[in-house]
Amino acid sequence: MINDCTKITVSVRDLHKHFESGHSETRLFNGLNFDINEGDFVAITGSSGTGKTTLMNLIAGLDKPTKGTIRVLGKELSLLSDRELTALRAESIGILFQTFGLLTDLNVKENIKVTQMISGKNNLNGERYSDELLEFFGLNNKADFSPSSLSVGEAKKAGIARALSTGPQVLLLDEPTGNLDPQSVNVLLPILRGLRHIYGKTIIMTTNTPRAAKIANREIHIEKPKIIPIM
Amino acid sequence: MASYALLLKLFSKPEYRTFLSVVMISVLTIILWFVIANEIGHYVRSIMMVTIFVAISALVLNEIVASFANRKRDIAILIAVGIWKHLIGGILLLKTIVYTSIGWTLGMIMAYLLGWLGGISNSIALQQIALFSVVLVLGPAMVAGISCLLHTSRFNVPEVLRQ
Numbered sequence: 225m226i227n228d229c230t231k232i233t234v235s236v237r238d239l240h241k242h243f244e245s246g247h248s249e250t251r252l253f254n255g256l257n258f259d260i261n262e263g264d265f266v267a268i269t270g271s272s273g274t275g276k277t278t279l280m281n282l283i284a285g286l287d288k289p290t291k292g293t294i295r296v297l298g299k300e301l302s303l304l305s306d307r308e309l310t311a312l313r314a315e316s317i318g319i320l321f322q323t324f325g326l327l328t329d330l331n332v333k334e335n336i337k338v339t340q341m342i343s344g345k346n347n348l349n350g351e352r353y354s355d356e357l358l359e360f361f362g363l364n365n366k367a368d369f370s371p372s373s374l375s376v377g378e379a380k381k382a383g384i385a386r387a388l389s390t391g392p393q394v395l396l397l398d399e400p401t402g403n404l405d406p407q408s409v410n411v412l413l414p415i416l417r418g419l420r421h422i423y424g425k426t427i428i429m430t431t432n433t434p435r436a437a438k439i440a441n442r443e444i445h446i447e448k449p450k451i452i453p454i455m
Numbered sequence: 456m457a458s459y460a461l462l463l464k465l466f467s468k469p470e471y472r473t474f475l476s477v478v479m480i481s482v483l484t485i486i487l488w489f490v491i492a493n494e495i496g497h498y499v500r501s502i503m504m505v506t507i508f509v510a511i512s513a514l515v516l517n518e519i520v521a522s523f524a525n526r527k528r529d530i531a532i533l534i535a536v537g538i539w540k541h542l543i544g545g546i547l548l549l550k551t552i553v554y555t556s557i558g559w560t561l562g563m564i565m566a567y568l569l570g571w572l573g574g575i576s577n578s579i580a581l582q583q584i585a586l587f588s589v590v591l592v593l594g595p596a597m598v599a600g601i602s603c604l605l606h607t608s609r610f611n612v613p614e615v616l617r618q
Contacts, residue, residue: 281613286535307539314537321616325532329465338461342538386536 232295233394233426234260234283239292241278244454251450252278255292258444262393265420265427267437270446276430277322279446280398283428284317285309297393314343318387322398324379325386326371332382333358333367336389343390350389357385361415377408381415388423395419397429401436413439465529466546469554472521476514477558483507483514484562485569487591491583492570504587508594515555515595516602522547523606531615544607551599552592559592 239256242249252275260266268276281287282294285301294301297316301309319325326335336354340346358364361381371379380400387395400416401409417439420427431437490503523530526547534540563584 277617278613284535286612310534310537310539312537313535317537319535321532321535323616325535325616327465327529327532329468329529330461334461338465338533339536341459341461342533342536390537 231262232259233262233264233297234258234428235293235295236283237293239279239282239294240290241275241282241287242290247454249452249454251452253292253446254450256446260426260428260442262426263424264442265440266429267440267443268428268430268446269432269437269443271448272432274446274448276446277398280319280396280428280430283394284313284319284396286313314390316393318390318392318395320380320383320387320395320397320400322402324371324383326379326382328370328372331368331370332363332374332385335371335382336386339386340389345390353391354385354389357388361385375408376403377405377411380404380408380412384415384419388419393425395423395425395427397427399430399432401431401433409433409435462546466522466526466543467550467553470525473518473554476518477554477561479514480511480555480558481562481565483510484559484591485566487587488563488566488570488584491587508591511555511591512595512598515551515599518554519547519551519599519602520606522550527610527615528618530610531612534610534612535616540607540610541604544603548596548600548603552596555595556592559588563588 236256236258239253241252243252244250256279268279270276278287282289282301283296285296285304288302296312299308299312304312313319326332327338330338333354336357337346337351340350340354355364358367361384363378363382363385366374366378366382371382374382384397384400387397397416401412404412413436416429416436420439420441427440429436429440437443487504487507490500490507495503530540530543533543566584
C-alpha cells in the first residue's frame, strides 16, 4: 500500500477552479480527479479555454484551486507555505511555458545557468549537464544567442532544455507544439518521444495537437467549462 | 557567485528613468545643503527639509514601482522556476538604495564644491547634513521596502504570464 502511494507523482481530487469575468462565472474542471504515476508521460487535451494552462499552473503551485486538492510528490500543495512551494518548484518541477518563459536580457546558456542557480545545482556537473542539454537539442551553436533572436521552434527547445536543466521529478510542458509550423512539429515530436525514454521521469504535457498527444502513454481529456451568469 | 551576477545583470541595468531619478536626488541634496547652510527661519527650514524628504521618497517609490512594472514578466518567470519572490524584491530594493545613495553622494560633492566656491561655511552644513542624511537615505529606503513587500506579496504569476 505504501509503495503504491509513493509511486503517485501527481494526484488531483475533486478539482474546481472558478473565474469571474463581467456578468458571468467560468467554472473549470467541475470535480476533476486523476492520478499520475512516476515515469508516466501524460497528455492533457481539450479545446481552447478548457483550462489546460490553468491546470499546469495549479500543479506547479502557481495558482490555487477554488475547491479540491492537488498532491505533488506526496505533498498537498494547499498546506505548503509560499516558501515551501517555491522550493518545491525549484527542486522538483521543470516548466515549459506556452510563451517559452525565457529571459530576453540573458542569452540561452545564461537562461539555463540562472535556473540551475535558483535550484542550487549550478556546480560543475550542472555546467556539464547544461552543455549536454544544449547539444541534445541542437542548440550548442546558439548558446550565446539572445532568446529573441531564436525561431519559435528553437525557443521551445531552449525552454525545454531550461526546464530539464535542474533534473526535475516532474516536467510540465505547456503546449510544446503550439504555434509551431508543421516542419518544426516534425522536429520536436521525436525529441519529446525521446525524452519519454531517456529522461524516465514524469512528464505532463498540454496539447491541442492529436499527433503530439499520441506520443504520450496516457491522455487526460478536459471537458468544456460551465459558464454561469451572475445575477 | 557568477550565477548571482546573472540576477544582478538582469535587474541592475540602469534605465533612462533611473538616470533622471539620480539627477533629481542630486539636485534635491544640493538644495538641502543650502537650506541647512544658510541662515533662514526655523519654520521655513523645517518645511523645506520635509518637502525635500517627501520629494526624494516619491522618487524612490516611483523607481521601485516602475522597476516592478517594467520587469514583471521576468519576475513572473523567475518566481515560476523557483526563486523566492522576496529575494527579487530585495534585489530591486538594493538597486533603488544604491541609486539613491549615488544621487545623494553626487549632490553632496557638488553642494560642497559650490559652497566652497561661494564662500559658504561648509563645516556646519557638513555636520548637519551627515546627521540628516541618515534620515534622507533610510527613510525613503523604508518606504521602498514596504512598497517592495506589498508588490511581491500581491504578485500574480499566472496573470502576468497570460498577458
